[in-house]
Amino acid sequence: MWFCRVGQDLRWSRHGYDIGCLDIAGSPPTKRHFVDVAAVNGRFFFCESNDSLGTLDFHANDASEKPEVRLGAIAVPCVHVPTGFTATYVVESCNDLFLVHIAFHGLCVDRPGELRVYRMDFSEPPAWRKTDCIGDRAFILGKSNFAASCSASGCGLKPNCVYWLNCLSSENSDLHVFGLKDGSSEIVKQFENVVGLRKSWWIVPVVS
Numbered sequence: 540m541w542f543c544r545v546g547q548d549l550r551w552s553r554h555g556y557d558i559g560c561l562d563i564a565g566s567p568p569t570k571r572h573f574v575d576v577a578a579v580n581g582r583f584f585f586c587e588s589n590d591s592l593g594t595l596d597f598h599a600n601d602a603s604e605k606p607e608v609r610l611g612a613i614a615v616p617c618v619h620v621p622t623g624f625t626a627t628y629v630v631e632s633c634n635d636l637f638l639v640h641i642a643f644h645g646l647c648v649d650r651p652g653e654l655r656v657y658r659m660d661f662s663e664p665p666a667w668r669k670t671d672c673i674g675d676r677a678f679i680l681g682k683s684n685f686a687a688s689c690s691a692s693g694c695g696l697k698p699n700c701v702y703w704l705n706c707l708s709s710e711n712s713d714l715h716v717f718g719l720k721d722g723s724s725e726i727v728k729q730f731e732n733v734v735g736l737r738k739s740w741w742i743v744p745v746v747s
Contacts, residue, residue: 590614595609677701
């Protein structure tokens with residue numbers, strides 16, 4: 540992992556980490572890596588297990604020294620989602636931490652079903668709270684667990700919606716637009732009759 544605190548650190552620093560291994564039947568242990576990660580108020584959060592939220596902090600006394608990595612975990616009640624295959628994303632938005640679950644019909648990644656959004660409540664005890672309102676914001680989700688938030692009105696998007704690029708399917712790369720308040724779902728075809736099309740990705744404006 541490479542880390543640099545913009546405006547404070549003098550250089551990028553490289554850090555190793557160990558969050559255990561995946562035990563897959565018939566295969567040697569495979570080292571786990573951070574997948575769903577988001578930063579809120581200078582602290583990184585990642586999905587560690589069904590009942591805990593991992594934390595990652597970088598600490599340094601001054602900008603000239605290499606930051607020290609501190610791993611931790613917060614006990615969080617398990618979020619109950621529909622059985623079957625799901626896609627998970629962690630999103631930072633306006634200093635809040637959100638969890639997005641997309642459930643599929645059976646094991647078919649071409650047929651996304653229910654979408655749920657949860658906001659982390661850090662009061663004691665911490666817990667994910669299901670929500671159907673993110674205001675004038677849009678969450679945009681894509682390949683490799685990419686997740687970001689932006690102003691819907693400022694970017695010409697629908698407010699209180701989740702935009703998801705289906706990068707899991709080998710058959711299509713449709714853009715799905717989920718409305719949180721009314722539970723609506725819209726499919727936007729990017730290109731028609733194009734063979735061998737590579738998956739799209741998001742370019743997000745930076746607000747200073």
